[in-house]
Amino acid sequence: MNDGSMHAPEERHSTKGIIALLIVVAFWVATFWQGLVSAIDIWIISDIFNHCLFVIPASIYFIYCKKEQLSLSAIKPNYWVLILCFGSLGLYGVGLSGGVQLFMHIATFTFLPFSIWFLLGNEQAKRILFPLFFIVFCIPVGEELIPTLQAVTADLSVMMLQWVNVPIYRSGLYIEIPEGRFLVAEACSGISFFIASIVIGSLYAYMNMQSRIRRFSFVCISILFPIIANAIRVFGIILTGHLTNMEHAVGADHLIYGWVFFSLVIICLIGLGELIREKSSDLKSETPLAIPFASSNQVYIKASVTISVAMLFFLFWYQLIQSQLIAGTSPERLKALPFTSAQVTANWSPEFVDYFDKNASRFMFESKAVDMYAVWYPKGRGELVSFANRMYLEDSWTLESVYSVPINTETVINVEQIVNARGVRLLGYWYFVDGEIFSNKNHAKLYEIYQIMLGQHYGSGLVMVSAEIEYSTLDTDKAWFSRTMSSKFSAINQIFP
Known part of the structure; x- marks a missing residue:
């Protein structure tokens, strides 16, 4: 029987293939070093993105679980994917020029899966498609959605309060009831719930479902479910304040209710997944094992040199950009206007950092x-x-x-x-x-x-x-x-x- 199970791991994963992969990863770290460091700082500092610390280890683990379906001794580089690689490299240069960390992070964590896809080729990359692009969850993005989530949460919670005939008055993100006033602040936006739910939902769909339709449906549910659940949480807090004359659901109660409610949301989400997932009788057979064949040394050398030279070229460009961002010796200061005075109001105070x-x-x-x-x-x-x-x-x-x-x-x-x-x-x-x-x-x-x-x-x-x-x-x-x-x-x- 001629299948991949007849070949030893050393035949399936040659030293040349492993070295080619390590070269790509090493050059990726060197080229995107500034983007990596700034992203890791955000992962550690922000509670919203603490989960990013586990994304790359999880991706490596899932790829390792697929090792029998891969063959690093037989890479077939797809040079068309270099277009995507160049796109990520160019985006990183734009982000570096403008100090746009979002662009830098997107480029950093899309280039890695693109470059591995380029090196392995379509057939093998398809076998590890999810763990490869799960790396994208390393991008610390989502805080930009906070104002939108605040507005949506306020809209939905007000609608629910009207259903139970609670007298309310809304002014922006302030919701007033006879007993007091509530603000749908950033902490009430549910951004942590939202991002964590998407990550957990994607993992659950990959690990427990095989149908693409079921996976896509469950990921959509994991996006909508935390938004609705967070609105219910805010509705419950305001309703509790109304019914208890503000004795409860204020102050530290918000945090307690938040974490308890988040746990319930995740449990409910997994429960929905159990209802959607295939039954054991519906499961399809596993992807066939890879049948290794030997790639010539020229294939490894050409692919490794091509991607490495591209990264070195862009790394040189990044150095030129950074040289242009060096501050001048004595920049001019703002000029005083003759019709202004130093007196300013105390109740409006903008907040800016690192200004000159x-x-x-x-x-x-x-x-x-x-x-x-x-x-x-x-x-x-x-x-x-x-x-x-x-x-x-x-x-x-x-x-x-x-x-x-x-x-x-x-x-x-x-x-x-x-x-x-x-x-x-x-x-x-x-x-x-x-x-x-x-x-x-x-x-x-x-x-x-x-x-x-x-x-x-x-x-x-x-x-x-x-x-x-x-x-x-x-x-x-x-x-x-x-x-x-x-x-x-x-x-x-x-x-x-």
Whole structure:
């Protein structure tokens, strides 16, 4: 009988194949070192991404379990996959130029499975498809979904409260009942539940299901289930506060209920999986064992040299990019504006990190006070567009609405209406990147990356203009605020070097 079971492991996995694979992994570590280090820092620091520490060991284990179906002595490189490899390498360069860690992490943890796919070829890569691309779960991504999950959780929980006739008033992410006020904060978004559920659901589907339809259905369930479950959790907390006159479901109770509820969610998810999975009579036979054959030395050498030279070329390019990001010896600071004073409000405080200079001041327009806050990031001095930078603290303020104000025929500025327990504010802002104005942070970031890659970047800044208003005169105050920004726009931009 001529199948893979007749061949010894040393015939199936030759030294040449193992060395070729190790070369690819070693060059991957060297090329993407900065992306790896920054990702590991996030895994360790953030509770949301602690699971990422176990992803690569799990992938290695699952690949090891498939060792009888593989043959490293017979690699058949697929050179078309190099297109995907080059895409990851290019994305890493873009991320490095703009300090966009998300791009760097995506590139880092997609290049590894792509490069292994290239080396092994289609047939063998297909045998380890899930463990190979399970590595993608190493990407610390998902925090960007927090505002969306907060809004969805608030929408669903309010709908459930209306079902049981609890009197409520909603203002942004604040939900008020007669007994008190609740805020659907970042911790209530359920992002940890959401990400963990997807990872566990994917693992369960791979380990316990064979049908692609069943696997896909269960992964979809693992995406939707935690969103609905988290909304039920928030609904239960508010309802408990309503029924107990706020004696329970406040303070530390949130954390206790959260972890207990999360455990129940996972148990229920696995229970659903048990209902969906195939019965023993429906299981198909295992994938046939690989039939090894000997690849010539030239195949190993050509494949290893090709991918290694590609990584070395891009590594040289990365070094050139990093040389352009070195800070100047004495960058200019922000200029003082003659119509501003040092007096600023205490109840609105943006949060920015690693800035080179800032200006927090106040000016008067039509007898009303306007607060201004500007930050400046010259070349090589921190990152302006970053998730760590906040124009207002989410613990103190919540977004109620957004609208646009035309400043001139070419410029439109976004204005956010934010609220808290003490009042409401209007907040207008714009980005200043190498002399160009942007109202969208993504556009500003892309232009900054473009300038860096051309070697023409000298600095990026952000202006925030804010004022307290009243709901009773909302329309009048909005018109006044628009006049304020239109009148002072050009003068304020003189603050930048």
